[in-house]
Amino acid sequence: MHIWSLLFGQSAVSDPAVFDETQLANSLPDLPEVVTKTSVLKQIKTRVLTQTATATVTSTVTATVAPASLAILPYDELPSTEVLAHAPGWTLYRDLYMSNGTLYIVADDKQRQTLPEIRLMASTPLEAVNTPENIAAREPTEWIMSVISPKEAAERWTASRGQVKPINRVWTVEGNTVLVYEPKQFLRHYYHLVAELVFGMQAFWHGAFSQPVPPSSPSPHFTSEHPGVPQIDRLIFAASNADGWRDDPGFNRYFLRAIMPSLTVEHQEDWEDRVRATTPAPGTPTDEQRAWHFPIVLLTDRSASHRGPVCGSQTQRIAAEAWDFMRTKGKLRGLHVGGWWAPVREAMWRFAGAEAGLKKVSSSFSQEQTPLQVPSTEVVGVDVSTPKDEIVDIDSENQKKLRIPDKIVISYISRQGGRRKLIPEDHQGLVEAVRELVERKNKERKRFIEAMDGDEDERRRRRDIDGHEGGVPPEWEFHELAAERMTKDEQIKAAARTTIMLGVHGNGLTHLVFMDPTRYSTVIEMFYPGGFAHDYQWTTRALGMTHYAVWNDTGRTYPNKPDVAYPDGFQGNEIPVHGPSVAQLIEDRVAGKA
Numbered sequence: 154m155h156i157w158s159l160l161f162g163q164s165a166v167s168d169p170a171v172f173d174e175t176q177l178a179n180s181l182p183d184l185p186e187v188v189t190k191t192s193v194l195k196q197i198k199t200r201v202l203t204q205t206a207t208a209t210v211t212s213t214v215t216a217t218v219a220p221a222s223l224a225i226l227p228y229d230e231l232p233s234t235e236v237l238a239h240a241p242g243w244t245l246y247r248d249l250y251m252s253n254g255t256l257y258i259v260a261d262d263k264q265r266q267t268l269p270e271i272r273l274m275a276s277t278p279l280e281a282v283n284t285p286e287n288i289a290a291r292e293p294t295e296w297i298m299s300v301i302s303p304k305e306a307a308e309r310w311t312a313s314r315g316q317v318k319p320i321n322r323v324w325t326v327e328g329n330t331v332l333v334y335e336p337k338q339f340l341r342h343y344y345h346l347v348a349e350l351v352f353g354m355q356a357f358w359h360g361a362f363s364q365p366v367p368p369s370s371p372s373p374h375f376t377s378e379h380p381g382v383p384q385i386d387r388l389i390f391a392a393s394n395a396d397g398w399r400d401d402p403g404f405n406r407y408f409l410r411a412i413m414p415s416l417t418v419e420h421q422e423d424w425e426d427r428v429r430a431t432t433p434a435p436g437t438p439t440d441e442q443r444a445w446h447f448p449i450v451l452l453t454d455r456s457a458s459h460r461g462p463v464c465g466s467q468t469q470r471i472a473a474e475a476w477d478f479m480r481t482k483g484k485l486r487g488l489h490v491g492g493w494w495a496p497v498r499e500a501m502w503r504f505a506g507a508e509a510g511l512k513k514v515s516s517s518f519s520q521e522q523t524p525l526q527v528p529s530t531e532v533v534g535v536d537v538s539t540p541k542d543e544i545v546d547i548d549s550e551n552q553k554k555l556r557i558p559d560k561i562v563i564s565y566i567s568r569q570g571g572r573r574k575l576i577p578e579d580h581q582g583l584v585e586a587v588r589e590l591v592e593r594k595n596k597e598r599k600r601f602i603e604a605m606d607g608d609e610d611e612r613r614r615r616r617d618i619d620g621h622e623g624g625v626p627p628e629w630e631f632h633e634l635a636a637e638r639m640t641k642d643e644q645i646k647a648a649a650r651t652t653i654m655l656g657v658h659g660n661g662l663t664h665l666v667f668m669d670p671t672r673y674s675t676v677i678e679m680f681y682p683g684g685f686a687h688d689y690q691w692t693t694r695a696l697g698m699t700h701y702a703v704w705n706d707t708g709r710t711y712p713n714k715p716d717v718a719y720p721d722g723f724q725g726n727e728i729p730v731h732g733p734s735v736a737q738l739i740e741d742r743v744a745g746k747a
Contacts, residue, residue, distance in 0.1 A: 224446075225324075225325050230307075233259045233260055233264060233303055234259045236268060236269065238361045238532060239274070239478075241462075241464065242455065242457040242464065242475075243453055243474055244269065245361050246447070251427065251428075252309070252444035254296065255297065256299075257298075259302070271297075272292060272293055272460060274298065274454065275297050275457060276293050276455075280336050291456045307319075308439060310443065323443070324443070324446065326447050328387055329383055329451075330386065330449065332389045333350065333453055334452060334457075335453075335456070336397070337390075337392075337393040341405075343408075343663050344662075344663045346398060347404075347405070347663055349471050350472075353472030353474070356472065356476040356485060357453075357475035358451060359493045360478075360479030361484070364533050365482065365534045366485070367483075373486050376486070377491070377492045377499075378495075379493060379496060380486075384415070386415075388416055388419070392421055392424075412496075412501060431445060461474045463477045468691045469687050470687055473691060482537055483545070484535065488545050488697065489554070498667055501667050505645035507646045507649035509669055510649065547695065549699060553672060554672075556671055559628075560628045561673065562630045563632070563651075563652065563655070564634055564648070564655070565583070566636065566655070566657075568656065579729050579730045582732035583730055584732070585732060590736040594629040594740075598626045598628060602625060634647055649667055649669060653674075653677065655679070657679045674697075676693045677735065678690065678702055679735075680728070681722040681723045681729075682705055683715075684718055690714060705729045705734075706734035708734075
């Protein structure tokens with residue numbers, strides 16, 4: 154009796170929770186020294202237990218339960234590769250292989266016809282320069298990714314000489330992997346790692362493993378509650394060393410460890426170890442080559458994203474390809490409040506000790522707890538098709554349906570201590586104008602509360618005049634924040650409390666991803682007049698919030714946003730802004746006039 158019959162034949166273990174290891178080991182055939190009975194026995198136990206757990210959990214989710222992705226055993230045939238979900242630059246695979254630095258898709262002729270273009274999945278991971286020569290050099294070659302047939306895979310990685318049954322030479326990298334194919338050019342930047350790479354990764358991963366949201370049911374689009382998905386076990390920066398993804402202020406490492414504390418991070422050096430381990434020595438027979446096997450792997454490639462229609466011509470944000478694909482498939486829960494992003498946002502709140510995060514944890518654990526279930530590694534319904542007229546979009550009308558915050562907290566991310574900053578006099582004028590606004594609004598609130606102690610008709614009249622839907626106007630706060638003088642915890646706490654964030658175009662605005670979406674949540678970004686970039690505008694809208702681009706005294710918002718431009722002065726230290734105009738924009742925004 155060989156391994157296959159043990160796993161799937163009539164003599165398979167009837168109770169997967171109980172193993173007679175002695176009997177099971179004695180039934181194994183003689184194995185070569187490099188493949189011990191102990192190691193095979195361990196994989197058999199893991200496989201049977203995994204299959205049982207998967208069937209139990211997924212049977213409550215989907216009617217059809219596909220086999221879980223498992224480690225390949227020595228006598229297994231090599232499974233073909235399956236593309237589970239794909240958008241330019243974002244591809245989720247089952248059973249992808251790597252040998253000698255080349256990623257291999259195993260597919261027969263029929264399967265090949267359904268594969269995306271390789272150039273939309275992978276690239277040669279060179280630094281990007283906007284020249285024809287560099288653009289051509291980043292196109293993928295057969296050494297980056299190749300498609301081979303099942304027969305070719307067997308000929309490369311299965312040794313048959315002298316064996317009763319052919320033994321494959323494929324080693325499984327167990328767990329769920331994200332493979333990042335881009336150099337450190339952008340990774341070493343807080344915005345690009347958090348609000349592009351991880352932002353897109355979260356949208357694609359959560360979308361792939363989540364049930365489609367019924368278009369006719371609006372409530373899931375207004376909730377931050379999200380079913381669990383399989384954890385990501387490993388993140389591989391294949392083209393960046395250990396320093397290449399760590400920014401100088403240290404926010405990238407702080408962020409990554411906070412949101413995924415069990416994550417294993419591998420770098421270019423580790424990837425090269427895997428490459429060398431599968432690089433055949435000269436004269437090695439074809440059937441003695443080795444390969445790594447990734448059961449579930451998300452490949453993300455920056456250059457491939459820029460070849461897509463959303464990133465390439467509309468937003469220049471790689472996360473936009475991932476987000477838009479899952480949005481149009483109806484797979485992103487909580488679109489109007491960034492519900493799909495909520496697990497990351499709330500993990501950061503809790504890690505930093507933000508009040509919002511602590512309340513969230515307290516609220517969750519005060520409710521009746523359900524038994525822990527480990528999510529399946531099965532992709533749920535990615536191939537669904539949502540009619541175009543039912544695809545949910547993000548717009549200001551839906552934000553008006555969100556809750557009113559208890560306080561209007563304005564956080565000004567000041568860049569006056571660094572580069573790309575406001576004219577000093579304009580900076581001071583901005584601070585004074587917003588402070589005056591806050592003081593005036595709090596005086597109005599005080600008068601309103603005092604009036605409530607009087608005649609009922611007078612109270613009603615005051616409510617009508619102030620236009621606060623019959624409620625007491627919220628309290629206002631203003632904080633000028635200099636990030637370089639704050640701890641990381643303090644910065645996240647401030648972002649979690651912020652209703653309106655304003656600042657010059659720059660890295661500090663990345664903290665918007667930790668704001669709590671409410672009816673008035675807004676990002677006001679100040680540019681040198683005529684300049685504009687999509688970085689924070691697109692990210693703000695993807696989370697269900699409102700963004701304004703400000704040129705001195707003029708604010709513009711979607712769909713009347715400016716075109717991308719980088720005029721002289723964009724990166725300079727003489728950016729003008731008219732403080733009273735910004736203060737008026739904030740007041741109008743909260744009053745529902747903007």
